[in-house]
Every structure is written in C-alpha cells, then in structure tokens.
Amino acid sequence: MTRYSRIAGTGSYLPPRRLSNQDLAEQLAAGGIETSDEWIVERTGIRSRHFADEGVCTSDLGAHAARAAMEAAGVKPEQIDLIIVATSTPDMVFPSAACIMQAKLGIVGCPAFDVQAVCSGFVYALTVADAMIRTGSATRALVVGAEVFSRILDFKDRTTCVLFGDGAGAVVLEASDTPGILATDLHADGRHVGILCVPGTVSGGQVLGDPLLKMDGQAVFKLAVGVLEEAARATLEKAGRTAADIDWLIPHQANIRIMQGTAKRLKLPLDKVVVTVDRHGNTSAASIPLALDAAVRSGQVQRGDTLMLEGVGGGFTWGAVLLDF
Known part of the structure; x- marks a missing residue:
C-alpha cells in the first residue's frame, strides 16, 4: 500500500504586541x-505587524503554535515522532530551535532539527517531512515556521524595517493511505545571495560583518514573481493537475503586489488568494503556516480543498507544495 502524508491540524501564534503603521512611523520619527501609513500600504499592502517582547524567543512562539496544531489534530506530545522547524532567527547559534522547542513541548527522543531557507523555509520543511x-x-x-525578525531589522532603513513581523505557524503532518501532499517543487540559486541577506556572523565573541537585514527590493520583486509561477506550474504538472484545480493559493506573505502578480500569471482570481500580509507583515518562514491556520480557523479553507502553498526567500530559495486539505 502506498504511503502518503496529510495535514491533520494547524495552529499559529502572534505575540501580543501589535504595531500599526502609524505606531511604527512614530517610532521611526x-x-x-x-x-x-499611506507610503507603507501603497507599496506593500501591510497595515500592521506583531513584535515579540524582549526575552521571548523563536522557540516560545513556535511552541505556542505547535500546541494549537496538536490540539486541532487531537494529538498528544508523545505521539509526535519528528520535529522540523523552519527559521532564520533561532534562539542561539546551537542547539537548534527545534531541540529547544522539543523540550518546551515535553517531547522526548524523536529527531528534531531546523531548516534554514529563509522565507521559503516552511515549504522546504513540509517537503522534507512529507x-x-x-x-x-x-x-x-510537527512542522513549524517561527521567526523573530524584529531582532534583525535596521530601523534606520525604512525600506526594510516596515516590512517584517514576528510570529509562528505549525501543522501536524501524519501518515495516510490517501494522498494529502500531492507534489512539491524546491529550488535555490546562490548567485543571488546578495539581494536579500543578513551579512554578519559571530567569531571570537564578536559580531563580524553587519547583523541586520539588507534587501534589494526591486531585484527581489523581479525574481520572485517569475520563479513562483514556474514552481507552481511545475508542481501542478507533477501532480497531474491544472491551475483551475486550485481552490486556494496561500503564498508567502511578503508583499501584496508579488502575491497579486503570481495569481495573475496563474490566471487565478484574487478572491482565491489567502491574504494576511495586511495584518501580519512578512513573517518569513512563519508566513505560510500563519496564513493557512488563519484561513482554516475562519472557515475560508475547508476539508477537501486543494491548496497551493508557495514561498520565495533569501538564498535565493523558492518552492511550492500542492496538497488536498
């Protein structure tokens, strides 16, 4: 009998501190x-984002989201036998956020590791788990995307610091005799490392380079729409489906223009696109599972729907997952 994987439950968590565009504008002023507010909304579609308080780590956000996903799936901690966390902002150099989260969840013995593909991280992690x-x-x-991007933002650069937020999303993915995840498609092109990066590291107890986010927004935009369309079409072809079979497109929530551009290329109406970027900002690896959980809990996404998840991020990485929910 062929073995497949299906999403059994979803969960998410946003830190309580919400900053509207006006709040952030006053802070920057x-x-x-x-x-x-007008400048940010016009260029990005973002109206607010959440920032974690001092002392709150990626593993804390991820653990909250994971508990919600396990509750939705009716699963106890001892039933989890794999933990993968997608993050670019782990609690420490090592061990992984996954191992730290594993302890917080009271799970013992199963493999736990992080995946680092920046904003494509959740798509990568879901593919590995599948x-x-x-x-x-x-x-x-337990597949988790969790980030505290507020810690790596340059608040002297208004073109980047207004884009990002903190949060976490999670799914429980379990074995099934009926297909759930239908096909995946992952890519990277390291020639584009410089257009989105945090060019710093730790050596000898000091930070070398610059530990704050740098982005060439125009270069990212030009690459993103094209590669997201290619990944979506490749995934559909692998699954023997067409764009007309997609009930919901759940893209990485980076910029409303990129999301709309991708939908247009796939000839999908905008009312089939799940949008949370206005409320959450860009939460990197957390954005897709956050949007998925929001859509599930609002009743937007129903069991039996066909979903296209896709992400693009620093590296340059990109990928897509087609699944029957």
Whole structure:
C-alpha cells in the first residue's frame, strides 16, 4: 500500500504586541526617519505587524503554535515522532530551535532539527517531512515556521524595517493511505545571495560583518514573481493537475503586489488568494503556516480543498507544495 502524508491540524501564534503603521512611523520619527501609513500600504499592502517582547524567543512562539496544531489534530506530545522547524532567527547559534522547542513541548527522543531557507523555509520543511513520512522514517511530524525578525531589522532603513513581523505557524503532518501532499517543487540559486541577506556572523565573541537585514527590493520583486509561477506550474504538472484545480493559493506573505502578480500569471482570481500580509507583515518562514491556520480557523479553507502553498526567500530559495486539505 502506498504511503502518503496529510495535514491533520494547524495552529499559529502572534505575540501580543501589535504595531500599526502609524505606531511604527512614530517610532521611526523619533530616530529621524520619515515614513507614513499611506507610503507603507501603497507599496506593500501591510497595515500592521506583531513584535515579540524582549526575552521571548523563536522557540516560545513556535511552541505556542505547535500546541494549537496538536490540539486541532487531537494529538498528544508523545505521539509526535519528528520535529522540523523552519527559521532564520533561532534562539542561539546551537542547539537548534527545534531541540529547544522539543523540550518546551515535553517531547522526548524523536529527531528534531531546523531548516534554514529563509522565507521559503516552511515549504522546504513540509517537503522534507512529507518525504520522511512517505519512506516510513516518521509517522506523525510537527512542522513549524517561527521567526523573530524584529531582532534583525535596521530601523534606520525604512525600506526594510516596515516590512517584517514576528510570529509562528505549525501543522501536524501524519501518515495516510490517501494522498494529502500531492507534489512539491524546491529550488535555490546562490548567485543571488546578495539581494536579500543578513551579512554578519559571530567569531571570537564578536559580531563580524553587519547583523541586520539588507534587501534589494526591486531585484527581489523581479525574481520572485517569475520563479513562483514556474514552481507552481511545475508542481501542478507533477501532480497531474491544472491551475483551475486550485481552490486556494496561500503564498508567502511578503508583499501584496508579488502575491497579486503570481495569481495573475496563474490566471487565478484574487478572491482565491489567502491574504494576511495586511495584518501580519512578512513573517518569513512563519508566513505560510500563519496564513493557512488563519484561513482554516475562519472557515475560508475547508476539508477537501486543494491548496497551493508557495514561498520565495533569501538564498535565493523558492518552492511550492500542492496538497488536498
């Protein structure tokens, strides 16, 4: 009998501190940086985002989201036999956020590791978990995207600091005899490392380079729409489906223009696109599972719907997952 994987439950968590564009504009003005709600909304579609309080780590956000996903799936901690966390902002250099989260969840013994593909991280992590379940290496996986991007933002650069937020999303992925994840498609092109990166590291107890986010927004935009369309079409072809079969497109929530551009290329109406970027900002690896959980809990996404998840991020990485929910 062929072994597949299906999403059994979803969960998410946003730190309580919400900053509207006006809040952020006032904060930046104190440092001599000018921006406005109108400027941010027009260029990005973002109206607010959430920032974690000092002392709150990626693993804390992820654990909250994971508990919600396990509750939705009716799964106890001891039933989880794989943990994969997608993050670019782990709690520490090592061990992984996944191992720290594993302890917070009271799970013992199963493999736990991080995946670092920036904003494509959740798509990468879901693909890895699906492969491990299909081969029998796992039966029930916790796949989490969690970030505290507020810690790596340059608040003197209004073109980047207004874009990002903190949060976490999670799914429980479990073995099934009926297809859930239908096909995946992952890519990277390291020639574009410089257009989106945090060019710093730790050495000898000091930070080398610059530990704050740098982005060439125009270059990212030009690459993103094209590669997202290619990945979506490749995934559909692998699954023997067409764009007309997609009930909901759940893209990485980076910029409303990129999301709309991708939908247009796939000839999908905008009312089939799940949008949370206005409320959450860009939460990197957390954005897709956050949007998925929001859509599930609002009743937007129903069991039996066909979903296209797709992400693009620093690296340059990109990928897509087609699944029957």
